[in-house]
Amino acid sequence: MNITINIPQFFNIDGKSGKNFNYLYPLSNGDNTDSRLFILCDGESGSSKGDAATLVTKGFHEYFTEKRPPKNNTVGQLYMNDALRYVERIVREYVQSNPKERGMRSTVALMYFNEDDSITIAWVGNSRIYHVRGNQILTKTQDHTVNAYQNGTKVVVPRAISGIEPAYLSLSIVKDIRPGDYFLMCSEGVVETLDDRNIRYLLSQGDGNEAKNQAIATKIKELCRTHSYKGCGMFLIQIDSTAEGSLANMSAASTQTTAVTDTSIDTGPIRRKGSAFKKPSISKTSRNAILMTLMILLFAAIAFAYKFQQSKPEVVFEQQMIRAQELIEKGSYEEAIAVYTSSLKLELEDTSVFSEVRAKIRQTEEQQMVSIADKLYKDGNLLKARDEYKRVLNVHPESDYSSKKLQSIEDYLLKEKTRLVVEADSLMQVNGFEEARNSLFEALYFAQEDTQLLYRINNTYRALKEDTIDMALAIGTAIQIGTAPPVVEEENEDLYTDVEETPMEEIEVKPRPRMPKPVIVEPLPENSDDSIITHREYKELLSAAKIALDKGDLELSVAKYKAALEYNETEGVVNQIAEINKKLKSKAKYNGLMEQADAAFQSKKYKEAQQLYQEALEVKKDDGYAAQRIEIAKNMIEQSQADDAFKRLITDADKAFSSNNFATARELYQRALSNASDPAAINAKIAKCNQKISEMQADISKKRLRKGEKLCETTNYNSECYYHLRDNNLLYSVNPQILYQLGKHFEGKDTNRAKECYNIAAGKGSSQASDRLKQLK
DSSP states (O other), X not given: OOOEEOOOEEEEEOOTTSOOOEEEXXXXXXXXXXXXXXXXXXXXXXXXXXXXXXXXXXXXXXXXXXXXXXXXSSOOHHHHHHHHHHHHHHHHHHHHHOGGGTTXXXXXXXXXXXXXXXXXXXXXXXXXXXXXXXXXXXXXXXXXXXXXXXXXXXXXXXXXXXXXXXXXXXXXXXOOOOTXXXXXXXXXXXXXXXXXXXXXXXXXXXXXXXXXXXXXHHHHHHHHHHHOSSOEEEEEEEEEEETTEEHHHHHHHHHHHHHOOOTTOOOSOOOOTTOOOOOOOOOHHXXXXXXXXXXXXXXXXXXXXXXXXXXXXXXXXXXXHHHHHHHHHHTOHHHHHHHHXXXXXSOOSOTTHHHHHHHHHHHHHHHHHHHHHHHHHHTTOHHHHHHHHHHHHHHOTTOHHHHHHHHHHHHXXXXXXXXXXXXXXXXXXXXXXXXXXXXXXXXXXXXXXXXXXXXXXXXXXXXXTXXXXXXXXXXXXXXXXXXXXXXXXXXXXXXXXXXXXXXXXXXXXXXXXOOOOOOOOOOOOOOSOOSOOOOHHHHHHHHHHHHHHHHTOHHHHHHHHHHHHTTOOOHHHHHHHHHHHHHHHHHHHHHHHHHHHHHHHHTTOHHHHHHHHHHHHHHSTTOHHHHHHHHHHHHHHHHHHHHHHHHHHHHHHHHHHHTTOHHHHHHHHHHHHTTOSOHHHHHHHHHHHHHHHHHHHHHHHHHHHHXXXXXXXXXXXXXXXXXXXHHTTOTTTSOHHHHHHHXXXXXXXXXHHHHHHHHHHHHTTOHHHHHHHHHHO
């Protein structure tokens, strides 16, 4: 194999989520330039099952190195399929032994340098491999996706190795490989951070220098740390040399070529002395034929240019935007979303428009949900419409339209409930108990959690000397007879122009049936007071308590409810007071924790502050401030730890450098580079280590060479001399005269050895060796 690579650059870091399920091979911090196998796996993020990436990586490595090392010059599809089945078996056996891990999944991207100087790349899922030359992406693996269902909703997820369902692997063999080419292997987190334009720009700056490659990798790492929610893993591998030459030689040759000018090439027509050019004669028929041909070619060129223009990603993108809008206007929301989604796969120069497309997808999804709620609203099914608008707000809390619709329905239902209760009170005063009961059941249809309505309904049963009922039966009866009348709104602002509002008077209202005879159930405890509570003061206190509760004034709300108990001691009011008292205790606990947490944060006791904010968040789960402070404290802790680790690494590296342990010093400086505020200074120290290592290696080589030459003199250039030089890689370094003497020694004993020595000596300029080599041939 003639391909060599520069020192691979790699990293594996957490995203903003604080989780990272990636796994890379090789993991060594050494140069890895001898490795022929590179693997990157991305476990399923968002779950506790990240060990899948570890299992898959180790499985492929075991298959390549131990189970069945490649024997052919090229690793192909059959070999990779067998390797995939082997890895799936490992994962399946692990899941069977650990049932809690069922559902673990991992993608994989793999590169293998073949004996025939090609590279096999294979992948499952959306971990990618790019082949980049200059500022052009020559190859990019295509993501594998499958449809799945989560909570009843169809979603698109990456294909992955799970050990449960068989996975399918794609493979490509790259043969067009040149010095300077980059291969970028990356996980989903890197793909989401960098688009093709970013990758082309960054890698086009590479010049084969290790420091430049480190700078490129560091820049990608910084971008991932800043922008990616998921964990990010990456290998950056640059080709140093192939069978055709090296990166350094090609660069030099390119420079030399551009500097040479061939002055022997004429730029004009050759004229013979004494001769002149004659204007050719063309017949009219020929001229017409030529013109016709040119016209046809012109029309063909125009047609081709138009077709080419129409096939450009930017043009396709504009056409898809128009098509999606047309589908929305027709109410075909699912198709519109599919068109928008497909546009995100186009390779545009300016990918900033994709954020607008994602916003359009969210807006279309919202329109689709709103259209369902609006239809229920127009049909007069207000309770189901209310539930649908709530569902819209759960997914799109910023939807002002749905919020207004929901508030309109809630206000109307409350208004209707109040009217029916007043109507029932009036009927009770004139002993119209059965009619009052009907009105109360209709009121319960609008407020099915109101226990006070059940109390009033059972008072009508007592007045009629009938058995009382429980809440379940009361709600069932209310649903049978309840139908919402049309809502009359003063204002109606539509968020979407394609949603028409049906006039309230056109909504069909079903007639209310007569109340059926309820089933007799076990009676409620008798109440000594059979009268209906009609005290104005009692109602005003309950209303004031509810208003205070809605405004968050818990202390005032409790006081009003307690005052209401003086008029009527009901279980509902007592329970409400108990609930508010719980909230008051939680509020006091929350305020105390937040006060302590803020004090700890101000004192830079970030771990203590983080714990206190977390406890406060458990008390008040929707508190955005506490969640924000937790994240800030976490970042401060990580930064402090990173600073401490950086200082320790620099101290240890400086000590190793002072002790002439330059390889250890270089490794420590490289580890410190990712957290360095001044990368240039650290890179300078790394360069100094490389210089010292090179000097030591050169000195060692000189000493070995002198020792070998001295041994040859003392052994009179015999076989012992030869094997010593060969085993220490000195055959190409010694004086050609020594090689000539060794060749003479092997003549008649080992002709191949003699030719080898003469051949090397001849290559180093020995004419004697060249002559002897010709004679032996």
